[in-house]
Every structure is written in structure tokens, then in C-alpha cells.
Amino acid sequence: MLAWHWRLAGYGPPLPRDSSGTGRGLSYRDAGVDLDASEVLHGLASRLLAGRREAYTSSIELHGRELVLHVDGVGTKTLVLERLGRLRVAGWDCVVMNTNDVACDAARPVALVDYIAMPRADEHVFREILEGVREAAEATGALLLGGETAILPGLAQGVDVVCTVLALREPGWRGNRVRPGDVLVGLESNGLHANGYSLARRIALERLGGYNVVVDGLDLAEELAKPVRDYTGFLLEAWSRGLLTAAAHITGGAFTKMRRILPQGAAAVMEMPEPPRVFQVLVEAGGVEPSEAYRVWNMGVGLVVATPRDSLDELLSLAKRHGHRAHVLGRVEQAGAAEPRIILDTVYGRITY
């Protein structure tokens, strides 16, 4: 239950690597993201946090209203988008990653500010990003109150795109209250969203010959430039109609992040759909351990929500009405261990976190 979260960083212990047909298997650490080190920082930071903590965000009460302040960035996905001339997606993503997070904790976005760091002032790049921010602000109902654009020669090698969202907790929200027996429903993602790009980039550049390649009919550039799917409206309506007991946005840390929403002694047991082709290609080409893949990438499922069994039909039809493809993945079970566990049955076999 931590509001401090880590771009590109998982939470579990490092996994052993094996070799694959395409050379030594790549891990997130190989791609420059050291999970152990990130975990230490995580612990340091969380001790300093104030406010009421929920699964994704913290809030303060101000004159009877609960306000959430939340920050997230697009990370190294911008390096791919810049190369492909698609930085508008970075503007969109930086907003929607935040609004998805706050909506998981039943908070409605009301305002935002952005932060863009660039090595030099580039009008075209800036215009593209801003257009994406504008679109996403409109889609999610947040007002753009300002921003900072930092020209950072010698510090930024590429474009860094970050956003902070102010959100208002829905009145009467009873909080995360998932229980054994609740059904777990997954909503499809739109590609990698904005996580795990350090590893994806390394695989693309070192094993696949770059971003602009077609692998078995899959246009890799198109896949890597897909925008984050916006779950905000669906989540807020589902909370307000009392259909949810918890929601987990699958971002940095991927399915290990579901630990945040589970009570002690519970396990999330899910049968995962076959991952979309892009994930299969990355796993194969990178020789990535499946258990590494499912804690770095969303593997086709961008959001997991928990619902009481008798709300399932209504939830599924609500998802459909919001344009999302939803799948019943499994349920929350009572487990022996004290720490929450995540058990995934995948095409690669069973994975347990």
C-alpha cells in the first residue's frame, strides 16, 4: 500500500536467468534497471510519506474534501516515440497513466500540470507533446493549469515527459475492500502502455535490428508507439455504481503490483489470456524469463479489477459500454502465506509472485 511508485521497477526478488535460442536471456537489470536498488529507494521514500494512503495514491483532507496529488512520467518510451516521430503519444500517455492510477483509488481528475525536459528547445517536439496532453486532458476531464518546460543541455539526452494530476476522491468511497471469493476481471491493454521500455528497447535494438522492423507480420514500430488505454471513465463509473472492491493498474512492476490491492493471507489466482503478439515476440527475441516478463510488461492486460460475484455481469457490460474488452481471469482466494500472493497460469506455465 504505497503511494510512492517506481517507473520501470518491479518489487520481487531478481530472477535467475537462463539462456535461450536467441542468445543469453535478457532481464530488466541487463537493460539498466536494477530492481534490488530500486527496492531500497522505495523503502526509503515510503517512510517519509504523509497523507492517507491507498493502493496507488495518497490524499489529504481539505475542508471536508479528499484531494489526491499524483505524479507519473512516460519514461524511456519517449526515446522510441521520438525516433518514430510520435511524441504526441507521450503527451497523451503522461496524463492517462496518472488518471488511470487515481481512478483506481476512486479519485476523479480535476486539474493537471505537465513537465517536459528537453536537451534543446524544439518547437515541433513541444507542439506534438502538448497536443497529446491537450487531448488527454479533454478526454479525462482535467483542466490544464500550467506546466514547466526545462531546457537542460548536458542533463537530458532525450525528451522526458511527466505529469502531475490533482484529483478529488468520490464522496462516500468506502475504500479498497477486496475479499476472498471476489472475481478478478482483466481489461485489455493497448500494447506495452508506458512500462518496460528499457527492456523492450534493448531487445528491439540488439536482437531485432531496430524499431522499424516487421517480425512475423508484426509491425514493431506501430506496436511500440501505441498510446496507453484510458480506463478513467470506466473506473469512476464502476466505483460510483458500487461494482468494484479493488482496482489494479498494471504498470511498473506489472502483476506484482496486484499485491497492493490484496489483503494479508489472500492470493489472486488468474488464468492469463495468450499474450498479444508483441509480447510473444519480445519474450522470444529477448530470451526473457516468463516470470520476468509478467513483472515488467502488462502482457495484454492493462487493468485488473475485483468485483463481488453478483456484480460481475453488470461490470462486464459496463466495460463493454466504455469500449473495453474484458475477460474474467480468476478470483481472490484464501491462501496459507501471510503475504499476498499472485498466481498466474500463463501459456508459459504457472508463475507465482
Added chain:
Amino acid sequence: MLAWHWRLAGYGPPLPRDSSGTGRGLSYRDAGVDLDASEVLHGLASRLLAGRREAYTSSIELHGRELVLHVDGVGTKTLVLERLGRLRVAGWDCVVMNTNDVACDAARPVALVDYIAMPRADEHVFREILEGVREAAEATGALLLGGETAILPGLAQGVDVVCTVLALREPGWRGNRVRPGDVLVGLESNGLHANGYSLARRIALERLGGYNVVVDGLDLAEELAKPVRDYTGFLLEAWSRGLLTAAAHITGGAFTKMRRILPQGAAAVMEMPEPPRVFQVLVEAGGVEPSEAYRVWNMGVGLVVATPRDSLDELLSLAKRHGHRAHVLGRVEQAGAAEPRIILDTVYGRITY
């Protein structure tokens, strides 16, 4: 009157350069910050902004309360601080730069989130920055609600430290209402604060032999590692006691930023104190045009406030009680031109923006 502001970027037209005894004079553009290009971006961004705009910030009304959301970063000062092992100052600065800004618009900081980007997870660096954030949050009364730490191999070459502050407008604030006749008071800065470091770094590295040098008895490293002075408490008390008609935080754009607080047809006419030694050294060693210096650096004055003549004594004693050294610099005058003008009498002669 723009809430979008630019780290390290001024607003006026580029100035002619001359040569000096120490080689060709350096400008901000030479240091990698192109003012023309930044101005274009500025214009693009400001068209998209929503909310009520004040001199430094924008706000929204939420259930009868006016909320300000504001973002700012430390910029390339972190490159100096990292080299000197003083990154705690970056944590402090990222908060205080924001709280000074919002307090200029009479908003009281209530919460904040930080964003730290690093090329790799470095526990020592992170701990230092976080300690500075914690100190500043405590000093300014804002609760730390969360943060994002992005490990960005290939994107970040150094550490980027950014903060977003949520602030609550003081009830009954009548807004910026400076008038001809108002007295302009300057509060001393503490070194460069966090602006103009791209130019300062270039001068230090190319003309002075690095940061760790002593120039005519001045310890350059000590000067460059000074934290931003915290004007938050002074500003909020001065506003609440009705002593101010406007306040200008001297940051990116330096004294040109005062245009934001002046009405059409007015001029700020100020006699500037002799700049502290560090500025003199940078101007001389860099061959920096004085008019460039006063729009890049604060030149010893970190805050300018306007006060009705009959509130001057009370304002000066309030500043003293808050530990600030204040100087009467001049006053607001009726001028012929439609656009607000800034007229500075400096040790280098008269400068007009």
C-alpha cells in the same frame, strides 16, 4: 500574466554580444538555451491553459476554495550539486522554488509530490535529495504525498529534480493590484538560487577552471551550492496583513519577469544594489553583457515586492522578523509605453527591458 514559465529562459529579445578582456562574451544562447525558441514554445503553451491566471500560477475553484497547482524543477543546477556532493540542496530547492512562486500569488502550500529522474538507481543520491525535500516540506508546511523516481538509462545523463505543489489561495485575496506610486522592495537572494546555471556552469568550466576554485577570495563551489532562500512564510504573512500589492519571484527570466506584475503603461524603476561577488565574477569571467546578466541571474535580489507607501515601514520590519534583508529599490511609475517596462540602474549602467 502567464502560468507557464520557463526554466532558464528569458523573455526579451536576444542581445548583441560584445567581446571582453577574457575572450568573447558569453550569452545564454551560447550556453545552450535559445531564448527565441523558448519564447515560441511559451506562446504555444499559454494558449492551452485553463483556470484563473495570476502572475505565477493558475488556479481552479473547487467547492468554494481556490486551488493552485504548480510545477518547477531545479534544472542544470543539479549537475553542479552532484559534482560537489550537495544534492540535498536540490531536494530543498525543488520545493522552495515552487512555494515561493505560489506564495507570490497568495497561495499557501498544502501538499507536494516530487519527481526524480536518474540514469541509474543510486541510493546515496536519492537519500540526499529526499532529505532536502523533507526539510523543505517541513519548513513550508506542505505534506509530502508521494513521488515518482524514474530510472532512465539513455535518457537522463544526470539527476533531474522536480516538484509539484498544491496550494490553497488565502481567502479574501484581492489579487495583484500594483499601482504607480507603490514602493518596490527587494529581498536579498542566497546566491544564484536555481536559475542561470547553464550559463554559470559554462563560465566556471571554460573560463575559471571548474567549480572548485577560489577567485579573488570567493569560493565558487560554495556559492554555486547555496540553497534557494525561502520567502514563503514572509509572503503569506505580508499578503494576509494587506501589506503587498504584488510580488515577483526573480527566477527564470530574472528581472524581465517583473513585467508580469505591472499594469499596462507602468514602469518599475529601481536602483539595484551592487551585486554580490559571485555575480561580478561570473559577469567578468564570462564577458556577459549586463543586460543579459540581469535577465538570467537574480544579481543578489531574489524577490521584489510592491507595497503602498504607507505600508513600507511595517513591510520592512516584517521582512526583518522573517530573517530577510530588504532594500528599498525604487517605485512603480507611470510610463509612456503601453507595454510594462523595467528600468534598472546598476553598477554597470542603466538597463531597460
